[in-house]
Amino acid sequence: MDRRKFVSTLGLGVAGTALAGCAQSDCAGPSADAGSADANKTYHWKMVTTWPKNYPGLGTGPEKFAKMVNTMSAGRITIKVYGAKELVPAMEVFDAVSQGSAELGHGAAYYWKGKHPATPFFTAVPFGFTAQEMNSWLSYGGGQQLWDELYEGFNLKPFACGNTGTQLPGWYNREINSVSDLAGLKIRMPGLAGEVLKRLGATPVQLPGGEVFTALESGAIDAADWVGPYNDLTFGFYKVAKYYYHPGWHEPGPTLELIMNNEVWNALPEDLQAIVRAAAAWANDDMLSEYTARNNAALIDLQEKHGVQLRRLPDDVLKALKKESDIVLDELTRDNPFARRVFDSYQTFRAGVSSYSNVAEAEYLAVRAALAE
Amino acid sequence: MDRRKFVSTLGLGVAGTALAGCAQSDCAGPSADAGSADANKTYHWKMVTTWPKNYPGLGTGPEKFAKMVNTMSAGRITIKVYGAKELVPAMEVFDAVSQGSAELGHGAAYYWKGKHPATPFFTAVPFGFTAQEMNSWLSYGGGQQLWDELYEGFNLKPFACGNTGTQLPGWYNREINSVSDLAGLKIRMPGLAGEVLKRLGATPVQLPGGEVFTALESGAIDAADWVGPYNDLTFGFYKVAKYYYHPGWHEPGPTLELIMNNEVWNALPEDLQAIVRAAAAWANDDMLSEYTARNNAALIDLQEKHGVQLRRLPDDVLKALKKESDIVLDELTRDNPFARRVFDSYQTFRAGVSSYSNVAEAEYLAVRAALAE
Numbered sequence: 023m024d025r026r027k028f029v030s031t032l033g034l035g036v037a038g039t040a041l042a043g044c045a046q047s048d049c050a051g052p053s054a055d056a057g058s059a060d061a062n063k064t065y066h067w068k069m070v071t072t073w074p075k076n077y078p079g080l081g082t083g084p085e086k087f088a089k090m091v092n093t094m095s096a097g098r099i100t101i102k103v104y105g106a107k108e109l110v111p112a113m114e115v116f117d118a119v120s121q122g123s124a125e126l127g128h129g130a131a132y133y134w135k136g137k138h139p140a141t142p143f144f145t146a147v148p149f150g151f152t153a154q155e156m157n158s159w160l161s162y163g164g165g166q167q168l169w170d171e172l173y174e175g176f177n178l179k180p181f182a183c184g185n186t187g188t189q190l191p192g193w194y195n196r197e198i199n200s201v202s203d204l205a206g207l208k209i210r211m212p213g214l215a216g217e218v219l220k221r222l223g224a225t226p227v228q229l230p231g232g233e234v235f236t237a238l239e240s241g242a243i244d245a246a247d248w249v250g251p252y253n254d255l256t257f258g259f260y261k262v263a264k265y266y267y268h269p270g271w272h273e274p275g276p277t278l279e280l281i282m283n284n285e286v287w288n289a290l291p292e293d294l295q296a297i298v299r300a301a302a303a304w305a306n307d308d309m310l311s312e313y314t315a316r317n318n319a320a321l322i323d324l325q326e327k328h329g330v331q332l333r334r335l336p337d338d339v340l341k342a343l344k345k346e347s348d349i350v351l352d353e354l355t356r357d358n359p360f361a362r363r364v365f366d367s368y369q370t371f372r373a374g375v376s377s378y379s380n381v382a383e384a385e386y387l388a389v390r391a392a393l394a395e
Numbered sequence: 396m397d398r399r400k401f402v403s404t405l406g407l408g409v410a411g412t413a414l415a416g417c418a419q420s421d422c423a424g425p426s427a428d429a430g431s432a433d434a435n436k437t438y439h440w441k442m443v444t445t446w447p448k449n450y451p452g453l454g455t456g457p458e459k460f461a462k463m464v465n466t467m468s469a470g471r472i473t474i475k476v477y478g479a480k481e482l483v484p485a486m487e488v489f490d491a492v493s494q495g496s497a498e499l500g501h502g503a504a505y506y507w508k509g510k511h512p513a514t515p516f517f518t519a520v521p522f523g524f525t526a527q528e529m530n531s532w533l534s535y536g537g538g539q540q541l542w543d544e545l546y547e548g549f550n551l552k553p554f555a556c557g558n559t560g561t562q563l564p565g566w567y568n569r570e571i572n573s574v575s576d577l578a579g580l581k582i583r584m585p586g587l588a589g590e591v592l593k594r595l596g597a598t599p600v601q602l603p604g605g606e607v608f609t610a611l612e613s614g615a616i617d618a619a620d621w622v623g624p625y626n627d628l629t630f631g632f633y634k635v636a637k638y639y640y641h642p643g644w645h646e647p648g649p650t651l652e653l654i655m656n657n658e659v660w661n662a663l664p665e666d667l668q669a670i671v672r673a674a675a676a677w678a679n680d681d682m683l684s685e686y687t688a689r690n691n692a693a694l695i696d697l698q699e700k701h702g703v704q705l706r707r708l709p710d711d712v713l714k715a716l717k718k719e720s721d722i723v724l725d726e727l728t729r730d731n732p733f734a735r736r737v738f739d740s741y742q743t744f745r746a747g748v749s750s751y752s753n754v755a756e757a758e759y760l761a762v763r764a765a766l767a768e
Contacts, residue, residue, distance in 0.1 A: 094673060096666035149763055152756055154527060154687055157680055162688035188755035268754035269762050293469035300467060304676040307530055314527055315535035318751035332754060344766045378691035381641035381705060382561035383525055384760035389642050390522055391753050393717045
């Protein structure tokens with residue numbers, strides 16, 4: 023399906039309403055001086071998110087972004103952050119910001135695969151980019167331009183605004199020693215990675231994070247992916263599943279997104295646009311730094327206090343996962359020219375960045391690990 | 396030597412002069428309204444750097460930072476960036492900002508090892524942090540607090556403001572097959588890594604980047620480290636040295652620093668402090684993204700167009716380098732309680748972050764590389 027046709031089918035591009043609401047008496051209205059640099063104009067925005075209010079990392083990230091924007095703008099912008107369901111359900115964040123019932127949103131692009139098949143590339147795809155590579159593709163590999171182009175059709179302006187780093191593919195109550203061990207397993211694994219597992223005989227199950235523990239405990243599911251040690255520890259999965267698997271083939275460096283209603287964005291003066299942009303970049307790194315520090319502390323807790331057993335997926339399983347991942351990505355983008363353009367850009371950059379990483383970051387980390395033993 | 400004694404010996408903490416110069420007629424002077432939020436006050440700053448003006452990556456980074464601050468502050472802050480020697484020589488940047496002849500500086504903390512032995516930990520040490528790990532240590536591992544404490548004694552406020560990613564340890568005109576092959580080699584390698592090479596029988600040579608090509612060509616040196624493919628390609632080292640070695644044991648993720656005169660910093664209103672902080676974070680990631688993208692493109696050029704031969708340092712050489720690196724860091728910090736505190740913090744965080752990286756980023760990258768073959 024052609025992207026333009028797809029977009030116009032949805033009837034997007036309509037003018038937002040109730041945007042950039044202003045409670046100040048000296049404020050003439052949201053679009054009265056759009057684009058001008060009236061230093062006294064104030065903006066009071068709503069930010070809807072796909073996370074529980076203040077959920078560690080994912081949910082505290084947008085709160086920090088909001089505070090940073092408020093401080094940098096000397097109070098000219100205030101942002102009230104809403105957790106999922108407080109204003110709209112998690113899966114309606116995209117539409118709410120697109121249509122203008124909220125000025126801002128925070129979530130992950132791959133939640134909107136039903137809107138357009140190219141969206142997963144802007145969060146994470148199986149065997150895709152690490153956080154550092156994703157940031158580089160966005161800024162210097164053409165990724166941000168593609169993302170802008172895609173979201174413009176939905177009346178949105180996107181920014182990278184958080185990253186969990188390499189996740190772990192989850193908790194299993196039995197060992198995986200070969201591909202056949204996946205057959206028949208019910209695994210909480212969303213998105214494209216779930217589709218990959220399905221092709222290897224497993225049954226992917228979609229469940230909100232808050233329901234995963236009970237489902238594992240009751241045996242309704244046999245395995246579950248969530249995020250990584252920091253978030254997984256607080257959910258207590260170690261109490262109901264024995265084995266914690268690595269490496270994170272499914273989400274090697276997922277980017278969280280800030281989305282802004284495009285009319286609100288376009289009406290901002292240049293200084294406030296730059297403030298939003300820099301605050302997103304600051305929050306993008308801040309979240310990755312937080313996960314990097316806290317995942318390691320949590321992993322030590324899981325192993326030393328809770329007796330969690332780490333297990334590496336066997337090579338033949340990883341090989342099968344890679345093979346099916348390539349097929350899934352090909353099928354995802356085959357019939358959509360824009361999605362194929364994104365996939366081509368992604369693949370080209372991945373091949374190049376890997377050639378340097380393999381003698382730089384990747385090899386250095388391997389050597390350091392070997393010498394620490 | 397005790398840090399406080401060390402600092403007071405230098406007579407630091409004196410009031411800066413000629414700071415926060417203001418050309419506007421409505422400006423009462425640099426400290427007249429220190430800390431207040433006078434929205435009309437303007438700031439015209441000088442930024443001295445240790446790089447040639449607009450040197451790709453290292454030198455363009457501070458230019459972008461300056462522009463971002465100017466845009467975010469709607470012109471209230473203007474920063475004029477000076478290349479090395481334009482205002483002061485590279486190695487006088489630290490003193491110039493400390494004493495207030497410039498408000499800002501950009502360089503690398505390990506250039507100031509003569510000021511204090513703890514400084515290298517805030518750039519890079521052999522077998523230390525990658526960029527992602529360094530950012531995490533600074534923000535969530537206590538690193539920034541230690542850096543602030545160290546630099547406060549020099550009347551400076553430091554920020555991470557750029558990273559080259561994992562560098563390559565350089566160009567050799569002969570192969571290194573064992574530790575004994577290093578004996579007698581004259582190697583352009585600065586800092587602690589040079590000291591490590593010295594203990595393995597090599598002679599470290601200090602040379603500015605611009606003199607490295609001629610020294611290699613004439614045989615005055617046998618090998619040279621510079622940065623990585625992107626910068627090394629432009630210097631043409633491939634014309635005079637055949638082998639390009641990896642991995643980057645010497646500088647796995649060097650952080651570039653923004654330094655600000657502490658009185659200028661303390662006199663800023665909260666919004667402008669936040670703007671400087673976020674612009675530094677933005678520039679910190681932007682430079683890493685640029686190097687990540689351009690190193691890979693340059694490496695392909697070097698191999699495909701210029702016939703460069705990549706060589707991996709043998710395991711026994713890496714093992715010897717690691718052993719000597721541990722000794723060099725121990726000796727560096729042994730007699731200075733503050734430097735030892737920094738080293739302890741660094742080591743503790745490195746051990747923890749490695750335990751997660753080894754099942755996350757590091758293992759993922761290794762698996763992806765293996766499956767791409």
